[in-house]
Amino acid sequence: MARRRTVSDSVLVAAPPAAVYAVVADPTRTPEYSPENRGARTGGAGPLPVGAVFTGDNERRGFRWVTECVVTAAEPGERFAFRVRAIGGARRRLRAGIASWEHRLEPAALPDGQVGTRVTQTWTDERRMPDAVARVFDAVATREPFADFQRRNLATSLQRLQALLAPGDGS
Template identity: 85%
Template sequence: MARRRTVSDSVLVAAPPSAVYALVSDPTRTPEYSPENRGARTDHTGSLPVGAVFTGSNERRGFRWITECVVTAADPDQRFAFRVRAIGGARRRVRAGIAGWEHLLEPAVLPDGTPGTRVTQTWTDERTMPDPVARLFDAVATRGPFADFQRRNLATSLQRLRAVVEADVEA
């Protein structure tokens, strides 16, 4: 059976798209809502432009790794996306297709009638390894199919993202 390569989830946020974009387009703020990200480094401040490179520090169940990412879309108040193009330790990284991440922002009306934003976060598996090898890796790294693991991560990430953005707007 072929592995699922794309997972998406959405949340309604009581804030304008500009407030959401300010958060998701600045990787140094990702630890505020991501279950795995512990920090990011970049030569830029604030929202990153297309082509900008950043490194992310990540942790899962005591395992730590670094990713090298490049911004692939930076449409203010609409869409921010990046690709993970390398993964590994501080000195050695495997350069290969790893994953793509996207935040799509759409103006929306909340259930109470106030304006807000629908945030859709999408993860795409860009690994080129054969499915049997991926299943073995996934069983060790995430205790099951990676897509199932990412579905849970996206749900957690989006709930935290909503809380951070709404707190920022209230402040």
């Protein structure tokens, strides 16, 4: 059976698209809502433009790794996306297609009539390995098919983003 390569989930956030974009397009803010990201180095502050490269520090069950990412879409208030193009430890990195991440933002009416944002986060598996090899890797890395694992990660990220941008949080 072929592995699932794309997973998406959405949430309604009580903040306008520009406020949501300011958070998701700034990788240094990702640890505020991601279950695995522990930090990012961007060489600057705030939302990144297309072509910008950043490094992410990640952790799962005590295992740490570094990713090198490049921004592939930066449309303020609408869309932010990046591709993970290298992964590994601090000194050794595997340069290959790993994954891509995207946040799509759409204005949406909140129950109180204010403008909020429908945030859709998508993860796409870009690993170029046979499905049988991916199943073995996934069993070790996540103890299940990676798409199933990422579906829960997306739900957690979106719930945390929703809470982070709730009215009165100071963002």
